[in-house]
Amino acid sequence: MKNKIIAATLTTIMILNGLDVVTDIGLGVxxxxxxxxxxxxxxxxxxxxxxIIDIHKSTKKLEHxxxxxxxxxxHLKNITEKMKTARKQYSEVIHQQFEDWSLTxxxxxxxxxxxxxxxxxxxxxxxxxxxxxxxxxxxxxxxKAGLEGRHEFSxxxxxxxxx
Numbered sequence: 001m002k003n004k005i006i007a008a009t010l011t012t013i014m015i016l017n018g019l020d021v022v023t024d025i026g027l028g029v030x031x032x033x034x035x036x037x038x039x040x041x042x043x044x045x046x047x048x049x050x051x052i053i054d055i056h057k058s059t060k061k062l063e064h065x066x067x068x069x070x071x072x073x074x075h076l077k078n079i080t081e082k083m084k085t086a087r088k089q090y091s092e093v094i095h096q097q098f099e100d101w102s103l104t105x106x107x108x109x110x111x112x113x114x115x116x117x118x119x120x121x122x123x124x125x126x127x128x129x130x131x132x133x134x135x136x137x138x139x140x141x142x143x144k145a146g147l148e149g150r151h152e153f154s155x156x157x158x159x160x161x162x163x
Contacts, residue, residue, distance in 0.1 A: 003051050003054065003055050003058075004051075004055060006047075006051055007047075007048050007051035007052050007055065010044045010045075010047045010048035010051065011044070011048045013040070013044045014041050014044035014045045014048060017037050017040045017041045017044065018041045020037055021034055021037045021038055021041060024037065094111075094112070094115070094157060095108065097157075098111055101141075101144045101145050102144060103141060103144060106127075106137060107137050107140060107141050107144075109127060110123060110127070110134060110137045110138055110141060111141050111153075113126065113127075114138060114141070114150060114153060114154065115153075115154060115157060117154075120134045120135055120138070138150065141153065
């Protein structure tokens with residue numbers, strides 16, 4: 001906006017001084033004065049043209065950036081949809097594994113909370129039970145899965161993604 005105001009101001013100066021030069025020539029004003037004002041007209045014109053070109057380039061650049069942003073947002077939306085689908089499929093695989101291990105509904109809930117990284121205390125609050133109950137359920141999960149503990153349990157579900 002600032003550049004547009006400056007360009008308009010320079011254009012106005014150029015036009016007014018240009019008219020003054022034409023008037024001065026008709027009145028027979030000394031040549032040095034006409035040259036001086038002609039120089040002002042020339043400098044004003046150069047400045048205005050430079051700013052107009054710069055404004056045009058900036059506008060084109062902004063339009064290109066807006067288009068790129070729009071394309072990126074569309075691409076991100078597609079990725080997000082793919083991620084939602086992948087998360088759903090992975091969740092189904094986890095639940096199927098829980099079924100294969102014959103985990104009860106409560107154990108499955110604890111298993112998901114273990115995978116999400118909650119502490120036993122946090123799980124007890126979420127499930128509205130005692131921390132000791134959560135610890136017992138976690139031990140039962142590890143036993144049914146044939147795993148040593150929490151880290152091995154989480155790794156069992158993640159190791160295929162890391163290879």
